[in-house]
Amino acid sequence: MPPDRSPPPVHVAAAVLRDARGRVLLARRTAGRDLAGLWEFPGGKVEPGESPIQALERELAEELGIRVRGAKPLIAVPQRYPDKRIVLDVYEVPAFAGTARGLEKQALAWAPPEKLAAYPMPPADRPVVAALTAPSRYLITPEPEGDHVAYLASLEKALAGGVRRVQLRARSLDPARFANLAREVLARCRVRGAELLLNGSPELAAALGTGVHLRAAQLMALSERPLPPQLPVAASCHDAAELAQAERLGLDFVVLGPVRATESHPGAKPLGWDRFRALREQVSLPIYALGGMKPADVATARRNGAQGIAAIRGLWPK
Numbered sequence: 001m002p003p004d005r006s007p008p009p010v011h012v013a014a015a016v017l018r019d020a021r022g023r024v025l026l027a028r029r030t031a032g033r034d035l036a037g038l039w040e041f042p043g044g045k046v047e048p049g050e051s052p053i054q055a056l057e058r059e060l061a062e063e064l065g066i067r068v069r070g071a072k073p074l075i076a077v078p079q080r081y082p083d084k085r086i087v088l089d090v091y092e093v094p095a096f097a098g099t100a101r102g103l104e105k106q107a108l109a110w111a112p113p114e115k116l117a118a119y120p121m122p123p124a125d126r127p128v129v130a131a132l133t134a135p136s137r138y139l140i141t142p143e144p145e146g147d148h149v150a151y152l153a154s155l156e157k158a159l160a161g162g163v164r165r166v167q168l169r170a171r172s173l174d175p176a177r178f179a180n181l182a183r184e185v186l187a188r189c190r191v192r193g194a195e196l197l198l199n200g201s202p203e204l205a206a207a208l209g210t211g212v213h214l215r216a217a218q219l220m221a222l223s224e225r226p227l228p229p230q231l232p233v234a235a236s237c238h239d240a241a242e243l244a245q246a247e248r249l250g251l252d253f254v255v256l257g258p259v260r261a262t263e264s265h266p267g268a269k270p271l272g273w274d275r276f277r278a279l280r281e282q283v284s285l286p287i288y289a290l291g292g293m294k295p296a297d298v299a300t301a302r303r304n305g306a307q308g309i310a311a312i313r314g315l316w317p318k
């Protein structure tokens, strides 16, 4: 790959501010600025010599007339725009003093989290909305062995531990056995309100009303999204072409990897976090980091623009 000669990214700090009802504050970009008319999280560029939190304190005082009390990192999204690259570094602000007002004549809206996706926003904000509303862990099931009693008990344990997004991956099973196992897994996911995606099987997914997780070769062979919008569609990606295809087809999220070397795919060359970010910034899809990931890696994944982690061994209870 040729060296990247593009200018360094502009560092932008932005805040998730909530009211007493849990609604999130959005501000509308005013006419004459780039991306005018789109809704965004309040904030702005980090000036030389400032930390991102100092930039937030300054911007929120200038734009909204409030004083920030504390800030906790949510996600830092690297994003390439036609004219520049940014890193949108977003913080949850648990408390603030004062009443937020649009001091720069910008419109403000308090949006319930589940309505955020309906606001037109810049591309960098899509992963932020996903970080606020969708799970940070994506469990990929290991190959089932023997009878399914122990396997389903492990699944229930993972769900009891808070896993809310599951991919059933069982390539050793024939279609009839896979469908039977899918019904068992679906019943357990429904009890916990967890989302289920079936690896490689759009027809069965449509029949059962689950999502589908496409293999990379399936993704590249499709010309349209294989399921209606209410059923989630995800895919496995390894490079820029696969990510671009996933975005073109309107997929809900993808996994990208391997970020680290992993026992399940010993031959695959790890991307590392630098390459992960370089790929991440070319699309605005939510992306889980895959390959050698454990729950303790969620914070690192978020710092590199990921939705969180996807894992087999790292998320499957022993």
Ligand SMILES: Nc1nc2c([nH]c(=O)n2[C@@H]2O[C@H](COP(=O)(O)OP(=O)(O)OP(=O)(O)O)[C@@H](O)[C@H]2O)c(=O)[nH]1
Binding pocket: 012, 013, 014, 033, 034, 035, 039, 040, 041, 042, 043, 044, 045, 086, 088, 122, 123, 124, 125
């Ligand atoms: N504050 C904020 N900026 C965002 C968000 N999403 C996003 O892409 N950006 C981009 O990050 C940059 C923020 O810089 P800024 O808000 O200080 O922009 P500005 O008006 O001073 O300068 P500019 O409009 O000339 O770039 C803009 O390019 C903006 O489009 C967001 O959610 N909040």
